[in-house]
Amino acid sequence: MSSKQQILNKVRQALSDKQNRAPYPVYDTAEYVAKPRVEGGSAEQVFRRNFAAVHGIVVGDFEELKAVLAKQPLKKGCCDPALTAKLQGLHIEWESEFNRNKFDEYDIGVTFASGAVAETGSLMLKDRATADRLSALAPWVHVAVLKRSEIYLTLPEALQRLGDDPNVILVTGPSKTADVEGILIEGVHGPGVQIAWLVD
Amino acid sequence: MNTEIPSHGQPIDRFAAAISGEVYESVHSSSAIKSDKRQALLAGDYPNPKHLREIAGQIKQHTLESLDKYLPQAVESLERNGVRVHFAANGEEARQIIGSLLAARGAKKVVKSKSMATEEIHLNDYLAANGVDCIETDLGEFIVQIDGDHPSHIVTPIIHKNRRQIAKSFEKHGLGAYNDDPETITRRARKFMRDKYMSADAGITGANFVVAETGRLVLVTNEGNSRFSLAAPKLHIALVGIEKLVPSDRDLSVFLNLLVRSATGQQFTAYTEFISGPHASGQPSGPEEMHVVFLDNGRSDILAGDCREILRCIRCGACLNICPVYRQASGHAYRSVYPGPIGAVLSPLLAGEKFPSLADLPKASSLCGACNDACPVNIPIPDLLLRLRDKGKREHAPLASRGVPPMGGFAGLASQPALWKGALLAGHVMNYFPVEWVPVPPLSKWTAQRTLPEFRGGEFRKWWKQRRQR
Numbered sequence A: 001m002s003s004k005q006q007i008l009n010k011v012r013q014a015l016s017d018k019q020n021r022a023p024y025p026v027y028d029t030a031e032y033v034a035k036p037r038v039e040g041g042s043a044e045q046v047f048r049r050n051f052a053a054v055h056g057i058v059v060g061d062f063e064e065l066k067a068v069l070a071k072q073p074l075k076k077g078c079c080d081p082a083l084t085a086k087l088q089g090l091h092i093e094w095e096s097e098f099n100r101n102k103f104d105e106y107d108i109g110v111t112f113a114s115g116a117v118a119e120t121g122s123l124m125l126k127d128r129a130t131a132d133r134l135s136a137l138a139p140w141v142h143v144a145v146l147k148r149s150e151i152y153l154t155l156p157e158a159l160q161r162l163g164d165d166p167n168v169i170l171v172t173g174p175s176k177t178a179d180v181e182g183i184l185i186e187g188v189h190g191p192g193v194q195i196a197w198l199v200d
Numbered sequence B: 001m002n003t004e005i006p007s008h009g010q011p012i013d014r015f016a017a018a019i020s021g022e023v024y025e026s027v028h029s030s031s032a033i034k035s036d037k038r039q040a041l042l043a044g045d046y047p048n049p050k051h052l053r054e055i056a057g058q059i060k061q062h063t064l065e066s067l068d069k070y071l072p073q074a075v076e077s078l079e080r081n082g083v084r085v086h087f088a089a090n091g092e093e094a095r096q097i098i099g100s101l102l103a104a105r106g107a108k109k110v111v112k113s114k115s116m117a118t119e120e121i122h123l124n125d126y127l128a129a130n131g132v133d134c135i136e137t138d139l140g141e142f143i144v145q146i147d148g149d150h151p152s153h154i155v156t157p158i159i160h161k162n163r164r165q166i167a168k169s170f171e172k173h174g175l176g177a178y179n180d181d182p183e184t185i186t187r188r189a190r191k192f193m194r195d196k197y198m199s200a201d202a203g204i205t206g207a208n209f210v211v212a213e214t215g216r217l218v219l220v221t222n223e224g225n226s227r228f229s230l231a232a233p234k235l236h237i238a239l240v241g242i243e244k245l246v247p248s249d250r251d252l253s254v255f256l257n258l259l260v261r262s263a264t265g266q267q268f269t270a271y272t273e274f275i276s277g278p279h280a281s282g283q284p285s286g287p288e289e290m291h292v293v294f295l296d297n298g299r300s301d302i303l304a305g306d307c308r309e310i311l312r313c314i315r316c317g318a319c320l321n322i323c324p325v326y327r328q329a330s331g332h333a334y335r336s337v338y339p340g341p342i343g344a345v346l347s348p349l350l351a352g353e354k355f356p357s358l359a360d361l362p363k364a365s366s367l368c369g370a371c372n373d374a375c376p377v378n379i380p381i382p383d384l385l386l387r388l389r390d391k392g393k394r395e396h397a398p399l400a401s402r403g404v405p406p407m408g409g410f411a412g413l414a415s416q417p418a419l420w421k422g423a424l425l426a427g428h429v430m431n432y433f434p435v436e437w438v439p440v441p442p443l444s445k446w447t448a449q450r451t452l453p454e455f456r457g458g459e460f461r462k463w464w465k466q467r468r469q470r
């Protein structure tokens, strides 16, 4: 007998004498929404507040983006080819494909987001819409281009939008650790600066 | 801190007495801080966190008691998504499956993202012995690995180390001159790890949840290490305990909200990944091939026994942080992969035939009930500890019956409902009463080395009563 059969049989046997099995409880996912975090404005306003709370940066237009990026020493970047035209005048040398042999040379990556969760302050990145997982991860700065209309207010709403994409990731601020004495340090393996650029 | 090592008593007490002041300080303060953060966050975000924990426990209990339905369903969903599914009855089989999956692609370099299941089967040693270079990518796990140490906590593996010890390890392993600044330590790890990711042939992960209905694997991390392990390499292998299932996507809002708050006192982790297969077509990065190895390793036996509630565990570590025994003893005293209250139940059960060697663990508890109240899936840990003590006695496990402190007084109390209720009332008085004054000699010996948490008791008893009525 294969281990699969053996294990499934053992599981079945383990439960065979179980008369009244615990039922699936009746509950509303809304009970798990943290009310104080979703109150006080539109989905965009709530997202702005909660994304800032996890040290993400929200910019509302190109001028704002320019100002934020001016604070970073940025030479080379990797940008979704569909976005390069929007990013002229930043004095960054853009490449449209992430070259694995030069992974450490990119200071910034720009990709599309597929949504956001206002409640948790998270960007939603889907595999099909992300030009390259590595552009959104390896450079110190990541800019996710987010449509205002795709900001979902609560986590349960966002979970309904996972769809059939094979890989969806919620990015809640820059990468971080507290492994050393519980002290928060940002920029561990992923970006140290996480930007959401809102577009219409 | 008592540094005398008593020659008698339970092994866990001997370990506890032998830990250094430095370790005690690290473990004690950071577990206390995390407990406070968890409580404040839950209370601030929800009007009735207890109700939310109860629902979460019920969903998990339901899933376990219908595992004969959900496990085959999960297999079907995963396969539909293009994932290859394997089953391992024990650690040996799991190691072999993983070893041959790697060999089939000629994979010699592996990046691994923190996973308790892989700790449980001692995967790293096996891979090293088979010529596979496997690097732990979570900062804490990496430090444990270069030190040849073991994690002392299931969420924060180096809770027992301070920055000076870490700085020394980095220096010793050629990661730069001594520098104990946490930011410098982190940057050095970042730099070191990048080449490892980019040159790795495979990424190995665990899973926090697997959704039976959709076949989604959910992984939560803060550092981005699991994302990187699944962005650069072309092969993904996930080792998952068969108890990790949840019925549907909607249940994830329950578990993600409770897991993260309970584990790290954050609202949400920096990276929450939902993986249902190899990368999308057109996506240049990420695995071309994905495997899930379902691990039994004693779980189906636990499911058949009278402690199956322990399989609800979502490995948040809250019960460790709140536990007065864990805070005093640190994780290594539990001599097994899972320390703290969860470990005191799970480790002896997973040990199978070696149960007697860990039969002292269920005794290392004052049954104060704090773990039950902290647990996001509402596991009645104190009750399970009692059942295991009983099992120890029945199986004549020497470590279970040899006793410091003698629990006779407690047993008397616990077996007489009226006395017990009285004691519960008295419990609240204990919050204002120095426990060292307790005039019972064995008990004062016990409390001399332990601090009791604030008594918030009675919850477990209420739960048990309701459960009986149901």
Ligand code: SF4
Pocket (backbone or CB within 6 Å): B262, B312, B313, B314, B315, B316, B317, B318, B319, B320, B341, B342, B371, B374, B375, B376, B377, B378, B379
């Ligand atoms: S037993 Fe409960 S509190 Fe302890 S680690 Fe598991 S889920 Fe968390």
